[in-house]
Amino acid sequence: MPMKEPPVWAWWGWEPLPFYLHYKKNAPGVHGCTDEELISWYSWIHDESTVRKAAETGINHIVTHFVKGFGPEHERHDMRLTAELVEKCHRHGISVFGYIQYGSIFKETFFDDIPDAEEWIQLNEDGSPVLWCSSTDRYMPCINSD
Numbered sequence: 001m002p003m004k005e006p007p008v009w010a011w012w013g014w015e016p017l018p019f020y021l022h023y024k025k026n027a028p029g030v031h032g033c034t035d036e037e038l039i040s041w042y043s044w045i046h047d048e049s050t051v052r053k054a055a056e057t058g059i060n061h062i063v064t065h066f067v068k069g070f071g072p073e074h075e076r077h078d079m080r081l082t083a084e085l086v087e088k089c090h091r092h093g094i095s096v097f098g099y100i101q102y103g104s105i106f107k108e109t110f111f112d113d114i115p116d117a118e119e120w121i122q123l124n125e126d127g128s129p130v131l132w133c134s135s136t137d138r139y140m141p142c143i144n145s146d
Helices: 017-024 035-045 048-056 072-091 105-115 113-118
Strands: 009-012 062-065 096-100 135-139
Touching: 017 035, 017 072, 048 072, 062 072, 072 105, 096 113, 105 113, 105 135
Parallel strands: 009 062, 062 096
Antiparallel strands: none
């Protein structure tokens, strides 16, 4: 389907809140923020008035969070927020692209949700887990795992 206007897009809460809270000391854009500041900002980016203002400035596409690898139960709240954000965006003529990270598993939370997922981890030749970008708390899933 051809676009009626040129795309003007924005990153929009690229990560779910647990990611920002987990990496607040290192994540771009949130370095040094307190938990309270992150929670307030995250609420603001999901607010209808923010979406309306974005549409008024000409934004017609956003990329936002959907699944990051914390586990289905740990991300359920954020997935619901994303669904609500999509509805708000559509009311204001904004298309939404959801960011899905299928290539990493946060071991502390994902295994709480799905204990058998430990069998999904990609292993090095020495039997150690393959890490996501050298991050010791994120494992790579094995693409050959059932």
